Amino acid sequence: MTWATDRLDQLASGDAILPPVVQTLKLGALDAWGPGWARKTWQPSPELLNVDGSLFGGYLAALADQILAFAAMTAAPADAAFRTSNLKIDFIRVGKAEPLRLEGRVVAKTKSIIHVEADFFRPDGELIARASAQQIITPFGAA
Numbered sequence: 001m002t003w004a005t006d007r008l009d010q011l012a013s014g015d016a017i018l019p020p021v022v023q024t025l026k027l028g029a030l031d032a033w034g035p036g037w038a039r040k041t042w043q044p045s046p047e048l049l050n051v052d053g054s055l056f057g058g059y060l061a062a063l064a065d066q067i068l069a070f071a072a073m074t075a076a077p078a079d080a081a082f083r084t085s086n087l088k089i090d091f092i093r094v095g096k097a098e099p100l101r102l103e104g105r106v107v108a109k110t111k112s113i114i115h116v117e118a119d120f121f122r123p124d125g126e127l128i129a130r131a132s133a134q135q136i137i138t139p140f141g142a143a
Contacts, residue, residue, distance in 0.1 A: 002076060002077070002078040003076075003078065004073035004074070004076040005073070005074065007073065008030060008033045008038070008070065008073055008074065011029045011030040011070075012029070012030045012031065012032055012033060014029065016029065022066070025059075025062055026045055026048065027042070027062065027063060027066050028040065028042050030070055033070060033073075033074055034074070035074055035075075036071070036074055036075060036105055036106040037071060037074065037103065037104065037105045037106070038067060038070035038071045038073070038074060038103075038104045038105075039101070039102065039103050039104070040067060040070070040101075040102050041099055041100070041101055041102075042063060042099065042100050042102060043098075043099045043100075044059075044095075044097055044098075044100075046097065049097055053096055053097055054094050054095060054096060055094075055095035055096065055097075055128075057089070057091055060089060060091070060095065060120065060129055061087065061089050061131075063100075063102060063120075064087065064089050064102075064118055064120075064129070064131035064133070065084055065087055065133070067102040067103075067104040067118045067131075068084070068087070068104050068116045068117075068118050068131060068132075068133040068135070069082075069084065069135070070104055071104030071105055071106055071116045071117075071118065072106065072114040072116050072133075072135040074106060075106045075109050075114050076114070076137070077137060079139075079140070080137050080138060080139055080140060081137075081138050081139075081140055082114060082135040082136060082137050082138060083135065083136050083138055084133050084134075084135055084136075085113075085133075085134050085135070085136045086133055086134045087131065087132075087133045088131065088132050088133070089129055089130070089131040090129060090130050090131070091128070091129050092127055092128055092129055092130065093122070093126055093127065093128040093129075094128070095120070095122065095128045095129070096122075098122060098123055099123055100120050100121065100122065100128070101120075101121040101123075102118055102119070102120055102121075103118060103119050103121070104116055104117070104118040105117055105118070107132075111137070112136065112137050113134050113135065113136060113137065114134070114135040114137065115132070115133075115134055115135075116132065116133050116134075116135060117130065117131065117132045117133075118130070118131045118132075119131075
């Protein structure tokens with residue numbers, strides 16, 4: 001176990017206090033995780049939707065950053081942290097006010113970078129977005 005997997009266990013069990021930014025943005029926590037993957041379900045609140053009832057793309061980017069970080073945490077070294085250095089999201093279909101299933105996975109890991117991807121699914125299983133990121137591994141305390 002590492003600091004990251006201990007935190008993932010706390011998040012998945014509901015025993016973790018969510019950081020203020022997560023509470024403010026209503027991102028929620030985590031449903032489940034395993035080596036190289038993380039999964040969560042997210043229900044948008046009405047105040048987070050565009051005027052036409054669709055999901056705001058910038059908000060999906062915040063969710064992407066979170067699920068991609070959860071996936072990276074499954075592979076994070078015990079003696080280091082990581083920071084998102086690049087985040088990309090492709091919007092494939094319009095999301096509406098319905099639950100989303102987010103699935104993040106580690107694609108590759110080197111000594112200095114964890115490459116992660118995530119998919120966003122509607123309840124009918126249709127893919128609405130795909131995200132990817134590179135997480136730079138940094139020593140604890142590095143800026």
